[in-house]
Amino acid sequence: MARKKRTSVHGQWSGRLAFILAATGSAVGLGNIWKFPYITGENGGGAFVLFYLLCVVSIGVPIMMAEVMLGRRGRASPINTMARLAREEHAHPAWRYLGWMGVLAGFLILSYYSVIAGWALAYIFRAMAGEFAAIDAEGASRLFTSLVQDPVDLLAWHTIFMVMTMLVVARGVRSGLERAVSVLMPGLFLILVLLVGYNIAQGDIVHGFHFLFDPDFSKLTPNAMLIAMGHSFFTLSLGMGAIMIYGSYLPDDVSIARTSFMVAGADTLVALLAGLAIFPIVFANGLEPGAGPGLIFQTLPIAFGRMAGGVVIGGLFFIMLVFAAWSSSISLIEPAVAWLVENHGMKRGKACVVSGIATWLVGIGTVLSFNYWSELKLFGKTFFDLLDYLTANIMLPLGGALIAIFAGWVMRRRSALEEMNMGDGAAFELWHFLVRFVAPTAVILVFLSAIGVLG
Ligand code: TRP
Numbered sequence: 346m347a348r349k350k351r352t353s354v355h356g357q358w359s360g361r362l363a364f365i366l367a368a369t370g371s372a373v374g375l376g377n378i379w380k381f382p383y384i385t386g387e388n389g390g391g392a393f394v395l396f397y398l399l400c401v402v403s404i405g406v407p408i409m410m411a412e413v414m415l416g417r418r419g420r421a422s423p424i425n426t427m428a429r430l431a432r433e434e435h436a437h438p439a440w441r442y443l444g445w446m447g448v449l450a451g452f453l454i455l456s457y458y459s460v461i462a463g464w465a466l467a468y469i470f471r472a473m474a475g476e477f478a479a480i481d482a483e484g485a486s487r488l489f490t491s492l493v494q495d496p497v498d499l500l501a502w503h504t505i506f507m508v509m510t511m512l513v514v515a516r517g518v519r520s521g522l523e524r525a526v527s528v529l530m531p532g533l534f535l536i537l538v539l540l541v542g543y544n545i546a547q548g549d550i551v552h553g554f555h556f557l558f559d560p561d562f563s564k565l566t567p568n569a570m571l572i573a574m575g576h577s578f579f580t581l582s583l584g585m586g587a588i589m590i591y592g593s594y595l596p597d598d599v600s601i602a603r604t605s606f607m608v609a610g611a612d613t614l615v616a617l618l619a620g621l622a623i624f625p626i627v628f629a630n631g632l633e634p635g636a637g638p639g640l641i642f643q644t645l646p647i648a649f650g651r652m653a654g655g656v657v658i659g660g661l662f663f664i665m666l667v668f669a670a671w672s673s674s675i676s677l678i679e680p681a682v683a684w685l686v687e688n689h690g691m692k693r694g695k696a697c698v699v700s701g702i703a704t705w706l707v708g709i710g711t712v713l714s715f716n717y718w719s720e721l722k723l724f725g726k727t728f729f730d731l732l733d734y735l736t737a738n739i740m741l742p743l744g745g746a747l748i749a750i751f752a753g754w755v756m757r758r759r760s761a762l763e764e765m766n767m768g769d770g771a772a773f774e775l776w777h778f779l780v781r782f783v784a785p786t787a788v789i790l791v792f793l794s795a796i797g798v799l800g
Contacts, residue, residue, distance in 0.1 A: 411753070434755055
């Protein structure tokens with residue numbers, strides 16, 4: 346039953362390492378360093394972290410494998426991959442709407458992701474101008490507030506980051522960014538280790554460590570579980586076709602299981618390091634762990650402002666953070682661009698202009714939600730909060746569960762086995778069991794408990 350081997354019209358990775366770099370570049374981003382600490386702080390620490398780790402292992406990794414597998418078999422944008430595979434598996438053509446939801450989710454996430462990346466851009470210059478020197482908690486908060494209360498400034502940084510993103514996407518995913526990221530990501534990792542070392546030397550690590558790892562299950566509300574599960578999708582770039590499209594450029598002989606484990610492992614390590622870099626500073630300076638989206642911007646400058654060489658180290662940190670965000674943002678819009686190219690016959694450049702402008706426009710809503718619209722709330726949430734909740738906590742898990750159902754139930758076992766290329770042994774059986782039963786059930790249970798059906 347040899348199938349004719351397909352390749353994507355958009356090209357292929359040079360090999361296994363290129364894919365790992367690109368997928369890790371997509372996974373490691375603001376989600377690990379900006380979002381993970383602040384949602385952990387808002388949701389009580391230990392138990393939340395434990396539940397997040399459980400989701401990564403039991404849902405995230407299996408779904409990542411499923412996404413890569415579907416992408417490699419379909420060899421097209423998520424919409425056309427789903428349409429093609431549904432046809433091949435004699436399933437309902439409506440499965441292509443799963444691709445649609447992914448394109449929409451990526452586009453909406455990028456609209457606010459770019460605004461936050463803009464904060465990191467602004468902080469490069471603040472760090473290098475020495476604005477953190479001997480700053481205290483109050484000063485760091487004031488500095489942050491002065492940025493987000495200035496919509497013109499935020500809009501300018503958001504614009505710059507969107508242009509950066511679309512420039513890379515226009516040149517195709519295999520541009521020079523891949524090489525830059527392969528140097529800068531280890532750099533980011535090193536600075537995180539250095540910050541953890543700084544906290545150890547200051548004697549502040551203990552409190553942070555307890556907060557991150559001592560589980561107090563009374564704090565694990567159904568809503569916190571939903572946020573932890575949603576974040577396991579967000580941080581691994583799952584549920585919207587980003588990893589699927591990267592999989593579509595993957596050579597046929599690469600092991601999907603091994604590469605998925607490596608990507609998820611690196612991503613988790615960076616998140617935990619970020620937690621250990623930030624929470625000790627929070628507690629040592631009497632800051633509020635639940636300070637919200639500004640958490641890293643209100644804590645790290647305190648450490649940079651006091652350590653020897655902090656101007657350089659702080660500057661480098663924010664530069665590397667911008668690069669991590671950059672290599673993630675390109676994967677958020679790639680599905681939309683690939684689809685505009687495939688289905689609307691657009692040139693890649695034009696597709697980038699169209700999707701970039703649309704994303705930029707929606708991003709203005711997030712810019713304003715930190716100043717003019719900060720009191721404008723729907724369900725108690727600002728525009729930014731609402732967009733984040735809708736995408737990360739609802740669209741991604743829903744997309745992920747449907748991907749698992751497609752890979753586990755709709756696709757013939759034989760097709761999955763052939764594409765996974767891992768042999769017909771216990772490892773394949775375990776994966777198949779996880780995508781068939783565990784992942785969809787877990788998502789449904791967490792959804793139900795969050796809307797109160799299960800209390
Ligand atoms: N994973 C990235 C981060 O943690 C964000 C991201 C990139 C993403 N591509 C994605 C999130 C696709 C969801 C889906 O910062």
